[in-house]
Amino acid sequence: MKIYGDTMSGNCLKVRYVADHLGLAYTWVPIDIMTGESRTDAYLARFPAGQVPGVEFADGRCLAQSNAIIRHLARGSALLPDDPWAQAKIDEWLFWEQYSHEPTIAVCRFHMRYRGEPAGTRDPQKVAGGEAALDLMQRHLTQRTFLVGDAVSLADVALFAYTQFAHEGGFDLTTRPAIQGWLTRCMQALGLQRDPAVAGS
Secondary structure: OEEEEOOOOHHHHHHHHHHHHHOOOOEEEEOOHHHOHHHOHHHHHHOOOOOOOEEEOOOOOEEEOHHHHHHHHOOOOOOOOOOHHHHHHHHHHHHHHHHHHHHHHHHHHHHHHHOOOOHHHOOHHHHHHHHHHHHHHHHHHOOOOOOOOOOOOHHHHHHHHHHOOHHHHOOOOOOOHHHHHHHHHHHHHHOOOOOHHHOOO
């Protein structure tokens, strides 16, 4: 299995975290999105949307979209329980992450981390959306150990990926202790090191 990705991208790190946690063998193929490596003819032949991450399996089949990938990799594991209701609740978080969380927090982070622009120039609507997303997570996690059930799941992996870097997008997690505690629990459960971006390398 080959994982094409950028270790600065939370969407790519989701796939890496799941693969490492499950002990799956893979080759990491670095893709620099800032220099157009995800737009080459060779890359687009595998992944027509021109996005990272992408996974190429040993039989040549290719799969894109981070949450589709991690859901496929985690089938039959504790990260994706067999119980249909638990799976539905995990999916609920996966869809929300891509619709309300990633488009706000990750975009603000891209603005500051990738482009090097100050927090004050972020899109106000993206900022408001990111704050609302973090507030929802804070409320949900106040009396819960993990997002779904009592153990780490794909829901946690998907939300952990960019929430851990929220401060790089100008968001303050120090006022959200439930999220901070959850981030620590996720790192421990997933076996990540102090710097999650280099875990598994």
